Amino acid sequence: MQKKTLSAKLLASPHIVWSVLFIIAPLIMVAYYSFTNADGNFTLENIKALSDYKEVFLNSIWYGILATIICLVVAYPTAYFIARSKLRVQSTMIMLVMLPMWTSLLVRTYSIMSLIENTGIINTFLEKIGIGPLQMINTPGAVVLGMVYDFLPFMILPIYSVLTKLDNKLVEAAHDLGASKVTVLAKVILPLSRSGILSGITMVFVPSVSTFYISQKLGGGNFALVGEVIEGQFVTSNNFNLGAALSLVLMVLILICMAIMNHFSGDEEESGGGLMP
Amino acid sequence: MKKFASLLLALIVMLSFSVVAFAETSPLTDEELQAKYKELAGTSINVYNWGEYISDGSEGAMNVNEEFEKLTGIKVNYTTYDTNEAMYTKLKSGGAAYDIVIPSDYMIQRLINEGYLQKINFENIPNYKNIMDEYKDLYFDPQNEYSVPYNVGMVGVIYNKTMVKDPEKSWSLMWDKEYKGQILQFNNPRDGFATAMFMLGIDVNTQDEAEWQKAYRMLIEQKGVVQSYVSDEIFNKMESGSAAISSYYAGDYLLMKDNNPDLEFFYPEEGTNIFVDSICIPKSSQNKEAAELYINFLLSEEVALANAEYLYYATPNKTVIENEDYSLRDNEILYPQKEDMPKTQYYHNLDQETLGLMTTLWSELKIEGTSNTAVYIKLGTVAFIGLVAIIFNTVKKKKREKLYDV
Numbered sequence: 001m002q003k004k005t006l007s008a009k010l011l012a013s014p015h016i017v018w019s020v021l022f023i024i025a026p027l028i029m030v031a032y033y034s035f036t037n038a039d040g041n042f043t044l045e046n047i048k049a050l051s052d053y054k055e056v057f058l059n060s061i062w063y064g065i066l067a068t069i070i071c072l073v074v075a076y077p078t079a080y081f082i083a084r085s086k087l088r089v090q091s092t093m094i095m096l097v098m099l100p101m102w103t104s105l106l107v108r109t110y111s112i113m114s115l116i117e118n119t120g121i122i123n124t125f126l127e128k129i130g131i132g133p134l135q136m137i138n139t140p141g142a143v144v145l146g147m148v149y150d151f152l153p154f155m156i157l158p159i160y161s162v163l164t165k166l167d168n169k170l171v172e173a174a175h176d177l178g179a180s181k182v183t184v185l186a187k188v189i190l191p192l193s194r195s196g197i198l199s200g201i202t203m204v205f206v207p208s209v210s211t212f213y214i215s216q217k218l219g220g221g222n223f224a225l226v227g228e229v230i231e232g233q234f235v236t237s238n239n240f241n242l243g244a245a246l247s248l249v250l251m252v253l254i255l256i257c258m259a260i261m262n263h264f265s266g267d268e269e270e271s272g273g274g275l276m277p
Numbered sequence: 278m279k280k281f282a283s284l285l286l287a288l289i290v291m292l293s294f295s296v297v298a299f300a301e302t303s304p305l306t307d308e309e310l311q312a313k314y315k316e317l318a319g320t321s322i323n324v325y326n327w328g329e330y331i332s333d334g335s336e337g338a339m340n341v342n343e344e345f346e347k348l349t350g351i352k353v354n355y356t357t358y359d360t361n362e363a364m365y366t367k368l369k370s371g372g373a374a375y376d377i378v379i380p381s382d383y384m385i386q387r388l389i390n391e392g393y394l395q396k397i398n399f400e401n402i403p404n405y406k407n408i409m410d411e412y413k414d415l416y417f418d419p420q421n422e423y424s425v426p427y428n429v430g431m432v433g434v435i436y437n438k439t440m441v442k443d444p445e446k447s448w449s450l451m452w453d454k455e456y457k458g459q460i461l462q463f464n465n466p467r468d469g470f471a472t473a474m475f476m477l478g479i480d481v482n483t484q485d486e487a488e489w490q491k492a493y494r495m496l497i498e499q500k501g502v503v504q505s506y507v508s509d510e511i512f513n514k515m516e517s518g519s520a521a522i523s524s525y526y527a528g529d530y531l532l533m534k535d536n537n538p539d540l541e542f543f544y545p546e547e548g549t550n551i552f553v554d555s556i557c558i559p560k561s562s563q564n565k566e567a568a569e570l571y572i573n574f575l576l577s578e579e580v581a582l583a584n585a586e587y588l589y590y591a592t593p594n595k596t597v598i599e600n601e602d603y604s605l606r607d608n609e610i611l612y613p614q615k616e617d618m619p620k621t622q623y624y625h626n627l628d629q630e631t632l633g634l635m636t637t638l639w640s641e642l643k644i645e646g647t648s649n650t651a652v653y654i655k656l657g658t659v660a661f662i663g664l665v666a667i668i669f670n671t672v673k674k675k676k677r678e679k680l681y682d683v
Contacts (some may be wrong), residue, residue: 014522037575052637052641055649055652056640056644058652058653058656061656062652062655062656062659065656065659102682109511113510113513114513117514117517117519118514118518118519118520119517119518119519127594133291136314137505138504138505164347188529214506216464217510220353220504220505220507221464221506221507221643222500222505222506223643223644224505224643224644231638232366232639232640233381233464233636234366234635235360235362235363235366235637236360236465236466236467236636236639237632237635237636238362238365238366238629238632238634239632239634239636243321248504260663260667263667263670264666264667264670271490
């Protein structure tokens with residue numbers, strides 16, 4: 001890893017410039033705003049004020065976890081199924097998974113809204129067959145549904161890409177040695193696809209925790225998630241400092257969650273093709 | 278909507294005479310205007326306006342920006358925002374130089390106070406004489422130096438007459454337990470708090486914390502009957518009949534009524550909010566003269582008429598009101614008769630402390646009712662499972678290492 005040629009450095013430079021400009025510089029600004037007041041003097045007031053928002057943070061994390069678990073449970077069999085089918089079928093299926101991502105997140109959220117609205121398509125149908133309208137929108141369930149729907153492809157894709165690279169000889173060997181189907185899944189396939197699962201979890205959990213749009217539209221604005229509170233601080237009360245402090249803590253919390261997750265990635269370098277290193 | 282076709286024809290005819298129209302209204306400056314157009318042709322202006330807040334050529338209406346470009350040769354770069362606050366944040370951050378912004382009253386007051394606006398040279402805006410006197414000398418710009426009124430609106434209560442029978446004209450309808458789960462409230466703190474404050478008879482511009490707390494308690498009480506807190510999704514919910522009662526802007530009500538004739542509207546007797554959105558020129562403007570020509574263009578009869586027909590907001594332009602072709606001129610909601618005119622109150626800019634208080638109370642309102650212990654238990658369970666998994670994982674790893682060591 002020591003030898004980096006000049007050309008390698010040159011090739012990396014666009015990304016380094018990009019990161020410094022759009023990732024590191026904004027992060028420094030967030031940290032700066034968190035620890036200063038409106039006049040630019042050092043203060044810890046913003047951090048202290050955060051205790052008012054404990055429940056908001058916990059609620060957001062809870063919904064994030066819930067959405068992630070549901071995504072995982074739905075996505076794993078789907079990805080497995082796709083990875084095991086014929087090559088041509090595979091590409092069609094993957095395209096179907098990606099298809100919703102070609103429309104904007106806002107449009108997708110709005111369509112869910114009109115589906116589960118009290119007088120929406122589903123409820124109109126339920127009413128006709130006599131089950132009666134069910135309260136679906138403006139419930140926590142609707143928010144989680146929105147998260148799952150919007151972020152599911154981010155779970156399927158990394159798991160799928162790991163599973164396609166899985167060496168089938170290992171599975172066959174396990175069968176030859178007398179392992180049952182369940183044992184093969186638990187002892188061979190699952191551990192080998194761990195890197196895909198982990199990057200999937202990261203890519204679903206992070207946007208779920210910080211979303212504000214989904215909870216606003218599908219939750220009816222009834223429960224504030226932390227993304228909404230941050231947006232309010234920046235947009236409504238122009239309190240950049242408190243908003244930045246909230247974002248900083250959210251970032252730290254997500255990092256902690258990720259650190260715990262990484263504990264499971266194991267020391268052995270799996271030949272994973274996950275989207276995360 | 279069919280009126281538009283004939284209107285469009287009229288507009289096209291009128292447009293071709295627009296130069297003549299200028300000549301009629303301002304004979305002295307017309308030639309100078311033409312000279313200015315020539316001089317500034319090829320330059321561009323950056324216009325920053327509310328979303329859906331100009332006649333943009335859809336449904337056969339006039340495309341105002343395109344017409345301006347055709348007339349003057351000045352290019353219009355048009356971008357939009359959703360809230361006054363978003364516009365303010367953008368202006369304050371200095372990320373982009375705008376030549377035209379169209380904020381509401383209280384935001385103009387704030388922008389003037391903080392020195393973000395510059396004085397307009399009214400010599401370049403002969404059409405300013407089209408503005409009605411009642412929309413001059415407004416509180417946020419008493420000398421008429423910084424702003425030119427664009428649209429006027431009021432907030433009222435909308436209800437679906439198939440679900441709500443003959444309500445009293447009061448804000449208390451939005452607290453009525455009979456309609457539990459069918460009421461929509463604003464999802465922005467200023468308008469949301471105002472509904473409670475008007476009902477309680479509190480001045481909406483108060484800086485007194487106790488009064489804000491009082492309004493807050495009122496909103497907490499309302500939360501039990503509120504279906505959801507909404508912004509633009511209100512159109513869907515009211516038009517489809519998902520909700521029965523809401524409060525919103527009069528112009529938007531008329532748009533909803535087009536799609537659902539069962540919707541009715543009233544101005545509450547306790548009083549309501551009136552707002553004026555006015556055209557301003559930020560200090561950062563790079564092309565002030567062209568911006569003034571643009572304002573002048575927006576104030577001309579045919580453009581203002583096209584906007585009024587398209588936007589359904591009340592216009593402060595007297596040539597439009599006097600125009601017989603204006604389909605909404607007798608609309609009693611946009612232009613109530615003197616005796617029906619509700620008590621109205623403008624929003625004023627709040628100081629930073631009150632703004633902070635308002636946002637805090639608003640997010641407390643949202644959190645209120647989500648049981649706290651439940652989330653602790655849930656997360657505790659998750660943490661416990663995680664911990665067990667970690668221990669299990671470590672033990673397994675150790676065992677395996679031992680196995681290999683041997």
